[in-house]
Amino acid sequence: MSAKTLFDKIWDRHVIKDLGDGFSLIFVDRHMVNDMAGRGFLTLNKRGLPVAHPEFTFAAADHTVATLEARKASAKPDDNPYAVNLRDNSRQHGFRLFDLDDPDFGIIHVISAEQALALPGTTIACGDSHTCTLGALGAIAWGLGQSDIVHILATQTSVQRKPLNMRINVTGRLAPDVSAKDLILALAAELGVAGCVGHAVEFAGDAIRRMSMDERFTICNMAVEMGARFGLISPDDVTFDYLRGRPSAPDADAWDAAVADWRSLATDATAAFDAERTLDASRVEPQVSWGINPGQTIGISATIPSLSGQLTGSALATYETAVDYSGLVPGAPIAGTPIDIVFIGSCNNARLSDLRVAARVVEGRRVASGVRAWVSPGSERVRREAEAEGLDQIFMSAGFGWGHSGCSMCAGAGDQMREIGASGQRIASTTNRNFVGRQGPGTRTHLLSPAMAAAAAIAGRIVDVRSLEAIGG
Amino acid sequence: MAEPLTELRGTAVPILRDNIDTDTISPGSAPPWRKSATFGERGSATLADDLFANWRYTGEGRLIESFPLNEPRYQGARFLITGANFGCGSSRESAVWMLAAWGIRCVIAPSFAEIFSANCFANGLLPVVLANDLVSELADEASSAGGAFELDLAQRSLRRPSGRDITFHIPEYRRQGLMRGLDDIAQTLNDLAAIQKFVATGRRQFPWIYRRAAW
Numbered sequence: 001m002s003a004k005t006l007f008d009k010i011w012d013r014h015v016i017k018d019l020g021d022g023f024s025l026i027f028v029d030r031h032m033v034n035d036m037a038g039r040g041f042l043t044l045n046k047r048g049l050p051v052a053h054p055e056f057t058f059a060a061a062d063h064t065v066a067t068l069e070a071r072k073a074s075a076k077p078d079d080n081p082y083a084v085n086l087r088d089n090s091r092q093h094g095f096r097l098f099d100l101d102d103p104d105f106g107i108i109h110v111i112s113a114e115q116a117l118a119l120p121g122t123t124i125a126c127g128d129s130h131t132c133t134l135g136a137l138g139a140i141a142w143g144l145g146q147s148d149i150v151h152i153l154a155t156q157t158s159v160q161r162k163p164l165n166m167r168i169n170v171t172g173r174l175a176p177d178v179s180a181k182d183l184i185l186a187l188a189a190e191l192g193v194a195g196c197v198g199h200a201v202e203f204a205g206d207a208i209r210r211m212s213m214d215e216r217f218t219i220c221n222m223a224v225e226m227g228a229r230f231g232l233i234s235p236d237d238v239t240f241d242y243l244r245g246r247p248s249a250p251d252a253d254a255w256d257a258a259v260a261d262w263r264s265l266a267t268d269a270t271a272a273f274d275a276e277r278t279l280d281a282s283r284v285e286p287q288v289s290w291g292i293n294p295g296q297t298i299g300i301s302a303t304i305p306s307l308s309g310q311l312t313g314s315a316l317a318t319y320e321t322a323v324d325y326s327g328l329v330p331g332a333p334i335a336g337t338p339i340d341i342v343f344i345g346s347c348n349n350a351r352l353s354d355l356r357v358a359a360r361v362v363e364g365r366r367v368a369s370g371v372r373a374w375v376s377p378g379s380e381r382v383r384r385e386a387e388a389e390g391l392d393q394i395f396m397s398a399g400f401g402w403g404h405s406g407c408s409m410c411a412g413a414g415d416q417m418r419e420i421g422a423s424g425q426r427i428a429s430t431t432n433r434n435f436v437g438r439q440g441p442g443t444r445t446h447l448l449s450p451a452m453a454a455a456a457a458i459a460g461r462i463v464d465v466r467s468l469e470a471i472g473g
Numbered sequence: 474m475a476e477p478l479t480e481l482r483g484t485a486v487p488i489l490r491d492n493i494d495t496d497t498i499s500p501g502s503a504p505p506w507r508k509s510a511t512f513g514e515r516g517s518a519t520l521a522d523d524l525f526a527n528w529r530y531t532g533e534g535r536l537i538e539s540f541p542l543n544e545p546r547y548q549g550a551r552f553l554i555t556g557a558n559f560g561c562g563s564s565r566e567s568a569v570w571m572l573a574a575w576g577i578r579c580v581i582a583p584s585f586a587e588i589f590s591a592n593c594f595a596n597g598l599l600p601v602v603l604a605n606d607l608v609s610e611l612a613d614e615a616s617s618a619g620g621a622f623e624l625d626l627a628q629r630s631l632r633r634p635s636g637r638d639i640t641f642h643i644p645e646y647r648r649q650g651l652m653r654g655l656d657d658i659a660q661t662l663n664d665l666a667a668i669q670k671f672v673a674t675g676r677r678q679f680p681w682i683y684r685r686a687a688w
């Protein structure tokens with residue numbers, strides 16, 4: 001048998017029918033559904049179709065749930081039509097809903113992993129582009145739109161065109177206080193937001209092997225920010241240790257067989273990729289996005305790029321829009337940029353280890369005056385675990401708000417969010433997207449790591465977390 | 474199920490920027506002056522109004538006249554000519570619904586984000602990929618001369634207002650789907666037996682994935 005990539009091995013296992021021209025009908029092992037799927041259910045119900053496999057369908061209303069003080073109110077059935085709709089559909093069709101008051105509720109990509117609903121070798125689809133997060137477990141996980149959701153609900157399959165394979169080799173070792181987030185932001189800056197279009201991207205190399213699962217999720221989460229629909233990492237002992245004992249992990253009697261199978265899925269040593277890229281992790285410093293897409297990112301010691309003379313046409317128009325929207329001056333340093341809001345949350349960077357790092361930075365310090373800062377844990381389970389360690393107290397004594405779990409200010413879609421970010425305000429955010437108006441109309445997002453976000457909260461401006469001591473923050 | 478697309482004739486509106494994301498096409502948080510509009514269900518009048526809302530209106534809700542979608546000469550356009558990696562970011566299909574509600578049926582760009590492209594086909598919109606220089610040329614033609622573009626999907630060709638034809642590539646599976654207004658679901662339901670067989674085999678081979686658990 002010829003050498004194969006992880007992606008190809010999983011893909012080949014799931015093809016039900018070859019539709020020609022590179023398209024296949026693929027079985028979807030896990031369909032994760034969020035509260036944006038309302039119109040999909042409407043279509044399904046109108047056609048009188050049942051959910052084909054409710055036992056492989058899971059849901060959580062993560063996008064519209066309130067995550068601040070208003071949480072209790074929106075947990076009431078009548079106040080959040082999106083959550084009500086999802087609840088009605090879960091009852092009608094008999095699939096598992098992690099409801100707003102469920103102790104296992106959370107951002108769907110976070111709980112899919114926590115509950116071990118996503119497993120190595122599986123296919124996982126969800127109507128959200130960051131589903132690629134779950135590829136970190138060694139799975140094919142991808143985001144899709146409403147029409148594809150309806151197709152999966154009705155058939156548990158999806159029509160997909162097989163992408164090319166790309167491998168990104170991350171060599172070397174990250175410097176202290178430089179995180180997985182900095183690494184993936186640096187990659188987005190280097191490859192650009194369209195750098196991986198048409199490819200399934202496998203992250204490999206020593207730096208990835210050394211990472212915890214939490215860090216690997218942060219990496220795969222942003223594959224889509226480089227244009228890849230799929231990001232994945234070959235499963236190894238870190239993966240298996242993470243999964244062992246989780247609610248939907250294989251039972252003890254199936255565990256050894258499962259692990260043996262998962263090991264066999266890792267990319268073969270001699271497998272060929274259609275494209276390869278390399279990044280030296282040791283060169284990466286803490287990163288901050290300055291513009292209106294994640295590729296417009298620079299190191300904390302760098303200056304806003306001056307590119308007007310080098311670009312033409314549509315690329316120039318995009319750059320000029322970014323400079324204009326950001327309100328920053330080409331040639332000026334990014335460090336020192338004052339901020340109004342700090343948000344630590346999202347499926348990218350709100351797992352327990354992220355909150356620990358941020359708490360370590362803020363411990364014994366105060367959020368700068370005039371800055372509004374808060375934390376929204378990735379799941380209610382993360383929230384409980386953080387509280388058991390006293391992290392909530394550290395954040396609150398520093399002046400941070402301590403919220404519930406949900407997408408919160410990541411998408412600016414939660415009911416209270418659009419009142420928070422006023423036009424022109426600057427947000428230091430551990431999320432994954434800095435698009436125009438992403439966190440509320442007119443808001444400007446700076447993507448960075450949890451440590452850097454925490455440092456920004458204390459200093460009231462964007463600073464290198466490594467210099468926080470020196471400036472007496 | 475989408476309306477079949479074989480031929481299309483109309484003017485083209487150019488919005489020549491790279492990496493236009495779906496948050497920009499279909500803003501998630503409504504502008505403050507449009508309190509009623511939220512993510513999800515919207516009538517098609519509002520869908521059309523909210524297309525590119527953050528670029529089309531000032532913070533107070535006034536039309537920004539210089540934005541192409543607001544220019545009188547581009548009203549009624551059926552083609553959109555735009556930059557590379559169009560539709561990147563969020564999977565929200567409302568980006569396609571809004572373009573369709575405004576009247577766009579064909580988007581021409583050097584490249585498209587994959588989820589957006591799949592969403593286009595699902596709604597009977599055609600994304601046409603052409604070389605960067607050619608896209609700029611077409612945008613110039615659309616803005617300087619105006620006039621109608623003509624699409625002939627059977628021939629995979631696009632006639633420019635100047636009369637010259639361009640042929641483009643499109644996966645055959647997608648072309649057939651657009652021309653017939655193919656309903657993928659109805660088609661897949663014919664393969665139910667194969668799907669059931671897949672699950673039955675899976676339960677034996679990989680019981681930890683396909684068991685019938687009490688979740």
Ligand code: SF4
Nearest residue numbers: 130346347407410411
């Ligand atoms: S946290 Fe943000 S990126 Fe993640 S699923 Fe929610 S809205 Fe999408």
